[in-house]
Amino acid sequence: MTDLIFIIKTMTINFSAPRPLILALMFCGTLSSCKDNASEKDQASFSTSNAAATSERLPKKSEFEQTSAFKDYWYAGEAEISSYTLKQARYGELREGQAVLVFVTEPFLKEKQVKADNANADNIPVLKLNATKTFTTGIYPYAIMQSTFYPVANTQHALKVSCSIQEWCGHVYSQLNNRDQFEVTSHSYFENEADENFKLSKALLENEIWTQLRLEPSSLPVGEIKMIPAFEFISLKHVTLKAYDAKAVLNEGNYSITYPELERKISINFNPQFPYDITSWEETFNSGFGDRAETLTTTATKLNTIKSAYWNKNNNSDAGLRETLQLN
Numbered sequence: 001m002t003d004l005i006f007i008i009k010t011m012t013i014n015f016s017a018p019r020p021l022i023l024a025l026m027f028c029g030t031l032s033s034c035k036d037n038a039s040e041k042d043q044a045s046f047s048t049s050n051a052a053a054t055s056e057r058l059p060k061k062s063e064f065e066q067t068s069a070f071k072d073y074w075y076a077g078e079a080e081i082s083s084y085t086l087k088q089a090r091y092g093e094l095r096e097g098q099a100v101l102v103f104v105t106e107p108f109l110k111e112k113q114v115k116a117d118n119a120n121a122d123n124i125p126v127l128k129l130n131a132t133k134t135f136t137t138g139i140y141p142y143a144i145m146q147s148t149f150y151p152v153a154n155t156q157h158a159l160k161v162s163c164s165i166q167e168w169c170g171h172v173y174s175q176l177n178n179r180d181q182f183e184v185t186s187h188s189y190f191e192n193e194a195d196e197n198f199k200l201s202k203a204l205l206e207n208e209i210w211t212q213l214r215l216e217p218s219s220l221p222v223g224e225i226k227m228i229p230a231f232e233f234i235s236l237k238h239v240t241l242k243a244y245d246a247k248a249v250l251n252e253g254n255y256s257i258t259y260p261e262l263e264r265k266i267s268i269n270f271n272p273q274f275p276y277d278i279t280s281w282e283e284t285f286n287s288g289f290g291d292r293a294e295t296l297t298t299t300a301t302k303l304n305t306i307k308s309a310y311w312n313k314n315n316n317s318d319a320g321l322r323e324t325l326q327l328n
Contacts (some may be wrong), residue, residue: 006070018264024065026271060155062153063155067274073274074105074108075149077311080244080306081310081325082102082303082304084099085301086097086099086304087298089283090137090236091137091289092289093297099132100327101130103127103128105125105128106126110159119163123155124151125152126149129146129150129209129211130147132238139168140167144163144165144232146161146162146206148208148210156178157178157182157202157205158176159178160175161176162175165232169189172187172191174234174235181199182199182248184198184200185197193238204225204227206266213255213278217255224247225245225247227243227246228242233262246264256271262285263285265284266282266283267283279301279302280300280302281300282299304324304326306324
């Protein structure tokens with residue numbers, strides 16, 4: 001499909017990725033295993049004062065300054081694809097697997113909350129992240145995807161977050177749309193997590209941290225904050241989707257978030273120089289249920305990174321790119 005040419009403020013931006021592929025990658029729902037004990041979600045909205053507190057550092061007053069290096073890297077009509085070797089904690093054991101982070105710029109339709117097919121001055125440039133994981137628990141496999149659509153201007157929260165997890169017991173899907181409030185839709189095969197629609201006052205999102213980091217690490221929220229954990233974690237652990245007390249720390253080349261109530265810590269290592277590529281991450285939490293519960297650390301370590309218009313690489317002859325990424 002011909003690349004989209006998107007024009008904003010006299011700047012020509014080459015946005016790629018055909019619509020069918022983007023739609024296929026956009027949604028990420030919250031899954032778990034059929035043996036988990038799901039708890040009911042608290043659907044109450046936050047108060048106005050709580051919303052102000054949890055929106056710390058966002059929205060920003062001034063737009064992110066796009067350097068020539070930034071434009072050359074992110075508006076070249078290619079996605080950045082990074083592969084990682086994964087050790088995923090699940091059911092009190094570590095599972096071997098693979099993770100992939102796909103970052104790409106796109107024009108976004110605010111009202112429809114999807115990628116724009118046509119150039120328009122009202123389109124919003126976003127940096128999209130499709131984060132995937134694949135691993136196996138015993139006989140059956142897991143496939144997880146989280147998608148985040150974050151404004152390149154870096155002045156507001158992610159415009160959309162979605163998450164899906166599939167395994168042999170079933171699949172769950174959840175989506176957050178950033179409108180006057182956060183509008184959340186979720187579907188699950190668990191009785192207590194079946195079809196839900198509710199609203200939340202706006203708060204910091206762990207899912208948006210990964211894209212915000214790639215734009216401007218110095219803008220990341222720090223100190224005592226409130227943050228909505230990653231949708232993947234919320235689903236797998238069956239915790240309430242809401243903002244939790246957290247402590248965020250930014251050091252050179254590392255950003256970490258600790259959630260005392262959840263007994264969880266996520267630590268992201270990145271190149272302190274542009275393009276701030278993510279080299280590895282760790283997530284420590286209590287994995288498993290009952291006698292199998294144990295505090296474990298999920299780890300992901302980079303294998304390789306390529307820049308590619310991958311949506312055009314769908315011939316059998318293109319399979320060699322997977323070898324370059326060391327993907328099975």
